Amino acid sequence: MEISFSGEITNVDVSTFEFLNSLGEIDLSNNKLHGKLPRWIGNVSFFERLALSNNGFEGSIPLEFCKLNRLEFFDLSQNNLSGSIPSCFNPPNIEHVHLHRNRLRGPLSLAFYNSSSLVTLDLRGNNLISSIPKWIDTLSSLSVLLLKDNHFRGKVPVQLCKLHSLSIIDLSQNMFSGPIPSCLGNLSLPMKTKKILEIRFYLPYIEADESTSIALRKMEMDSYYPESYLEEVIEFTTKSGFYSYKGDILSYMTGIDLSCNNLTGHIPPELGNLSEIHSLNLSHNKLTRVIPSSFSKLQHIESLDLSYNYLSGEIPNQLVELNSLEVFSVAYNNLSGSIPEPKAQFGTFIENSYKGNPFLCGAILHKSCSKTDSPSTVSTVLEDKGEDGLIDTYDFCVSFLVSYIVVLLTIFVVLYINPYWRRAWFSLVGKYITTCHYSHVGNFLTYHIFKQCV
Known part of the structure; x- marks a missing residue:
């Protein structure tokens, strides 16, 4: 039976409730609570996990929350919170922060400066402005960075390249401009083997001697109790859809989404070094020049979206080597020549993957190619080698x-x-x-x- 709470959370004198001082977790997510966030929560210093998501809380984040020094998991997402993120909020052991889908505004403050334990930072769907601060590289353990659907501007900072634990980056639907940093190709996108918040279990404490060890091992099979019901869920757009990842699946997910910005210049060939990436979305920008043939090294990629740019030249025929590719789009560019051979995964792509390129030809486009227009691997390689030296008309x-x-x-x-x-x-x-x-x-x-x- 599900129980749903509604109304406001009243003020509580923490000193009158001794059990609150030993309480490590509060999860009141997915209810109908409203009003302002209760300030007394900041006086419960033993909190490690606080989840109040998907309610109707409004107002600003209380400064009292800055006193939650043992906090590891913080989720206030999907409320109506406004104001800025308190600059004093920087728990020394914080690992997961979820503040998405609120109305938070202003620049990124020093709230998370030098948080070496921070693994997840989810600030999607707010009204945050300015640029990504240069101190972002102090978040040495950061694995998931989600800044989608805000008002960030400026260049994509090269400091992101120093975060060697990054595996998921979503900067889409902002106003970033300038070139894509080529050093992003140096990211290893490691598998997340630790610090993923999932439902944990524990055994009741028993002093076991040698005579009871056999009975204890038997009890381990069926006597686990939940330590926490909180489980981290990451939402990410890929394969033309919106997916939620958690548990073991989240451990294997890697992706970069820079779509719907004002990025210019060419696509760095160095991005072809992201051999572990599963999803790459560079669509809806102002990128020019050719598609790097180095993308043929993205052996684990499942979704590649380069649509709605100003890319020119031919589609590298080497891309047919991408055997894991499920979704591919280069629609609405200035590409020319023949589409790649319809073999392996490229035999499954339909006309929509190529539409909006009047100079492309191929059977799937119902437009035959003359012998002089057929794709040449050699010419594509030469274009790749010279792409940095090309000078356009402008x-x-x-x-x-x-x-x-x-x-x-x-x-x-x-x-x-x-x-x-x-x-x-x-x-x-x-x-x-x-x-x-x-x-x-x-x-x-x-x-x-x-x-x-x-």
């Missing part, structure tokens, strides 16, 4: 205009400094104007006389 026009202005300024400066050259220049211009004038007058008289004679 760069050429800008450099030409700058050079032209520099030349004009140089001429004016020289004429201003040297009076002799200035007089010579004006004399030359005067002679040219006089010559042009007499030439036009002479032509006019000749034409008039010729007309009279006729």
Whole structure:
């Protein structure tokens, strides 16, 4: 039987309830509680796990919560909380923070600065602004970083590359700009073998001597009691869907989502070194140039989305080696040439994976390719090698205009400094104007006389 609580949590004098001082966990998630968060919770110093998610709490996070020094798990997600995250909130043993789907605003404060124990930071769906702070690399144990659907701007910081425990990164639906850091390709995306919060069990304490060891081993088979019912759940968009991961499955999940931003420049070939990645989404940006052939090394990838960019060139034929690929999209780019051979996983992709590229051809697109338009592995490799040295039309026009202005300024400066050259220049211009004038007058008289004679 499920019990649902509603109403407000009243003030409690902690000193009158001795059991609160030994209480290690409160889980009131998925109820109909509302009002402001109770400040007295901050006076229960023994709390290790606090879960009040999916309620109707409003107002700001009380400063009293900064006194929860033993806190390891903190979940206030899916409420109506507002204000900023208190800068004093930095429990020394905090591992999991879930504050998604609230109305928190302002920049990321120093709340989590130097939290070397922090494993999960989930701040999705708020109104946070500014850039990702450079001190993000002080979170040395960070494995899951979810900042989706906020108002972050600026460049994707290279400090993320120093977080060697990162396995899931979601920066989608923000306003990040500039290039994708090539050093992201250095991330090892390790499997999460520890610090995942899941339902834990314990045995009742028994002093066992040699005569009772056999009976104790038998009791271990059926006498476990739950230590905590809290289990961490991570939500991540992949394979064109929204999935929840927990337990052992979460241990194996790896992915990077940079979609729906204003990222520019080329896709770093170094991302092909992410051999353990399962999902990579770079869609809905302003990325240019070619698709790196190094993506053929992403042997564990299951979802690759490069749609809605300005990518050009051919789709590398080497991608057919990705035997784990389930979802693939390069739709709405400027790609050309033949699509990869329809073998292995690429034999399962439909027309929607390629639509919006008028110069692509292939049987699945109902558009035949001439022999001269067929894809060439050699040309793709050459494009990859030279992709960093290519200069697009925009760069050429800008450099030409700058050079032209520099030349004009140089001429004016020289004429201003040297009076002799200035007089010579004006004399030359005067002679040219006089010559042009007499030439036009002479032509006019000749034409008039010729007309009279006729």
